[in-house]
Amino acid sequence: MSSLLILDKVRTLLKRWAKENNLILEELGDSxxxxxxxxxxxxxxxxxxxxxxxxxxxxxxxTLLASKRSxxxxxxxxxxxxxxxxxxxxxxxxxxxxxxVVDFDNEEIREVLQSPAxxxxxxxxxxxxxxxxxxxxxxxxxxxxxxxxxxDLVRSIEERVLNIEKMLSxxxxxxQDIEDIWNVIDRLKLEIERLKNMCTDTSARPVKxxxxxxxxxxxxxxxxxxxxxxxxIQIIANKSVR
Amino acid sequence: xxxxxxxxxxxxxxxxxxxxxYFKYGPITLGxxxxxxxxxxxxxxxxxxxxxMLIPKTVLERGVxxxxxxxxxxxxxxxxxxxxxxxxxxxIVRKDDEDAWKIIKELxxxxxxxxYPEVANQPDFRGYYTVIALSALAPDYMREKVMELHRExxxxxxxxxxxxxxxxxxxxxxxxAEKAVTCSVIEAGHGNIQVVPISYGPIREGIVALNRGGAExxxxxxxxxxxxxxxxxxxxxxxxxxxxxxIGLVPRNLKEAIRKxxxxxxxxxxxxxxxPLVEIELVEQSWMRFLIGExxxxxxxxxxxxxxQTGRLVIxxxxxxxxxxxxxxxxxxxxxxxxxxxxxxIQEKIVSSIILSGGAxxxxxxxxxxxxxxxxxxKIRIMMSEKVxxxxxxxxxxxxxxxxxSVWRGAIIYGYALxxxxxxxxxxxxxxxxxx
Numbered sequence: 302m303s304s305l306l307i308l309d310k311v312r313t314l315l316k317r318w319a320k321e322n323n324l325i326l327e328e329l330g331d332s333x334x335x336x337x338x339x340x341x342x343x344x345x346x347x348x349x350x351x352x353x354x355x356x357x358x359x360x361x362x363x364t365l366l367a368s369k370r371s372x373x374x375x376x377x378x379x380x381x382x383x384x385x386x387x388x389x390x391x392x393x394x395x396x397x398x399x400x401x402v403v404d405f406d407n408e409e410i411r412e413v414l415q416s417p418a419x420x421x422x423x424x425x426x427x428x429x430x431x432x433x434x435x436x437x438x439x440x441x442x443x444x445x446x447x448x449x450x451x452x453d454l455v456r457s458i459e460e461r462v463l464n465i466e467k468m469l470s471x472x473x474x475x476x477q478d479i480e481d482i483w484n485v486i487d488r489l490k491l492e493i494e495r496l497k498n499m500c501t502d503t504s505a506r507p508v509k510x511x512x513x514x515x516x517x518x519x520x521x522x523x524x525x526x527x528x529x530x531x532x533x534i535q536i537i538a539n540k541s542v543r
Numbered sequence: 544x545x546x547x548x549x550x551x552x553x554x555x556x557x558x559x560x561x562x563x564x565y566f567k568y569g570p571i572t573l574g575x576x577x578x579x580x581x582x583x584x585x586x587x588x589x590x591x592x593x594x595x596m597l598i599p600k601t602v603l604e605r606g607v608x609x610x611x612x613x614x615x616x617x618x619x620x621x622x623x624x625x626x627x628x629x630x631x632x633x634x635i636v637r638k639d640d641e642d643a644w645k646i647i648k649e650l651x652x653x654x655x656x657x658x659y660p661e662v663a664n665q666p667d668f669r670g671y672y673t674v675i676a677l678s679a680l681a682p683d684y685m686r687e688k689v690m691e692l693h694r695e696x697x698x699x700x701x702x703x704x705x706x707x708x709x710x711x712x713x714x715x716x717x718x719x720a721e722k723a724v725t726c727s728v729i730e731a732g733h734g735n736i737q738v739v740p741i742s743y744g745p746i747r748e749g750i751v752a753l754n755r756g757g758a759e760x761x762x763x764x765x766x767x768x769x770x771x772x773x774x775x776x777x778x779x780x781x782x783x784x785x786x787x788x789x790i791g792l793v794p795r796n797l798k799e800a801i802r803k804x805x806x807x808x809x810x811x812x813x814x815x816x817x818x819p820l821v822e823i824e825l826v827e828q829s830w831m832r833f834l835i836g837e838x839x840x841x842x843x844x845x846x847x848x849x850x851x852q853t854g855r856l857v858i859x860x861x862x863x864x865x866x867x868x869x870x871x872x873x874x875x876x877x878x879x880x881x882x883x884x885x886x887x888x889i890q891e892k893i894v895s896s897i898i899l900s901g902g903a904x905x906x907x908x909x910x911x912x913x914x915x916x917x918x919x920x921x922k923i924r925i926m927m928s929e930k931v932x933x934x935x936x937x938x939x940x941x942x943x944x945x946x947x948x949s950v951w952r953g954a955i956i957y958g959y960a961l962x963x964x965x966x967x968x969x970x971x972x973x974x975x976x977x978x979x
Contacts, residue, residue, distance in 0.1 A: 536744075537960035
């Protein structure tokens with residue numbers, strides 16, 4: 302028989318064997334099969350050779366299988382009668398791998414070495430899209446909110462800085478007003494001094510006009526002619542709150 | 544006054560003179576002369592839709608124009624006679640005359656809008672100190688309303704235009720401009736004559752009002768034109784104004800002047816060219832020229848009796864509020880009555896300094912007629928000397944130097960000098976009123 306035909310035969314016989322042993326065939330590939338027995342998973346590796354295989358090669362296959370042993374509750378190799386005779390039974394027992402023999406003449410599969418059931422590492426079905434959504438939600442719910450809070454805080458800080466700048470500018474103009482007032486006070490002080498001197502000084506020496514420091518911001522404003530020498534100005538200026 | 548306040552007021556004092564004929568306005572920085580526009584407004588109603596579309600929206604919303612814009616829109620208005628209004632009659636606006644108040648407000652806004660753009664950018668500008676000159680006879684409601692209108696206009700400028708306002712009587716402003724601290728101001732306008740004694744301020748109890756003015760001179764001119772055969776020209780107010788100014792004379796003594804004019808009419812004859820094609824001439828009726836000037840000073844002459852009795856001339860007393868406006872009282876009598884109401888110790892001072900102001904005193908003496916005609920100042924001196932002979936040597940009567948500008952200047956001086964700390968006093972009607 303060619304290997305394709307053999308493979309086809311093996312698959313058919315395996316299906317029958319699974320049925321006979323109340324096993325559920327979950328996967329049936331070209332080189333292996335996975336079955337389920339209650340909660341146990343059973344991995345069956347096809348090692349079907351047309352001729353007697355090389356032992357090293359065989360052991361290598363078994364070693365490879367052994368590295369995956371903990372992934373399944375039970376593990377078997379499915380092989381022909383010729384191959385069974387050269388299998389290292391001690392090794393197989395040691396690694397917990399069972400043997401199934403396919404008998405093409407009688408068209409059956411027999412268990413020749415039991416595989417002890419071992420507990421397996423649990424693997425999870427990870428749905429990447431679910432993880433993505435989950436992360437998205439977390440970002441939406443927490444991270445974005447936090448970022449917005451930070452923005453609000455930055456904005457309010459900006460506003461306060463602007464207010465402070467405005468206050469500083471107002472303070473500058475208040476400072477200018479205060480300087481003006483001091484200028485006026487200085488001039489008034491000088492005027493008072495001059496008047497005092499006039500009152501206390503009985504000699505005939507002329508009163509020296511004090512030079513008054515004029516603010517550099519004072520501008521020369523023309524007084525209209527009709528305002529000059531008008532007695533009404535003093536009369537009106539002397540009006541006070543009645 | 545503090546140096547800073549003085550400096551500020553030298554830049555930002557603003558005055559308005561609300562005359563019946565002209566509105567004079569402007570800040571102190573204008574110098575000697577205010578700006579002037581006619582005291583009238585054109586109400587923008589009865590406009591064709593096609594014209595409305597051409598008028599700026601803001602102008603249409605205000606609903607009234609003043610100044611040069613009146614001529615611009617006048618031809619588009621359907622009922623010009625109803626919509627072209629002079630808000631002031633004898634210097635007074637009637638309380639319930641909404642159209643007139645609208646025009647007054649527009650005059651105020653118009654005036655300020657010419658100066659505000661320039662000062663708005665000045666870092667020291669905090670608003671104009673505004674003095675409003677009104678007739679001495681203006682009732683309280685008018686003062687209040689005008690101040691209120693200023694507040695409304697200030698709001699249109701976001702409260703940055705006006706620092707405060709105050710009101711002053713026009714005759715008082717004249718006295719201030721003339722630097723006369725104790726005097727009597729006689730303000731003769733188109734509708735009335737106000738005699739106001741002044742002594743460091745107006746003496747309100749001494750105000751005497753006469754119910755006549757330039758309008759009566761116009762009325763007698765109209766009758767003269769009719770009698771002289773110019774009845775059709777007599778209907779035109781523009782013609783009457785020109786004729787009045789050209790032919791009117793003030794007689795030293797009316798009886799004497801009429802006698803001389805009747806004896807020698809050619810001496811007093813006159814021709815007046817109204818336009819390129821129209822001329823009037825008075826020869827036989829030339830004696831009537833003296834009636835035009837005399838009616839201002841003394842309408843009691845028998846010459847006026849026939850006009851009054853036939854209803855061609857109306858001279859009568861009226862009462863406005865609590866003020867009596869005398870129709871026939873002559874000017875000298877009015878002056879004496881006014882002075883009598885002042886404190887005795889200042890009466891001599893007041894009557895010895897008389898200032899005449901107003902267009903109704905604007906009369907010339909043609910060369911060669913000096914023996915019969917005189918100026919207004921001379922007329923007052925003559926009348927007063929006849930009534931109070933003892934005062935003859937002490938009388939000092941003068942015309943204001945600039946009749947058109949005196950009130951505005953006086954208002955500017957008042958605004959400049961009045962300390963900003965003096966707040967409006969309802970009892971004395973003085974001080975700065977502010978809404979800030």
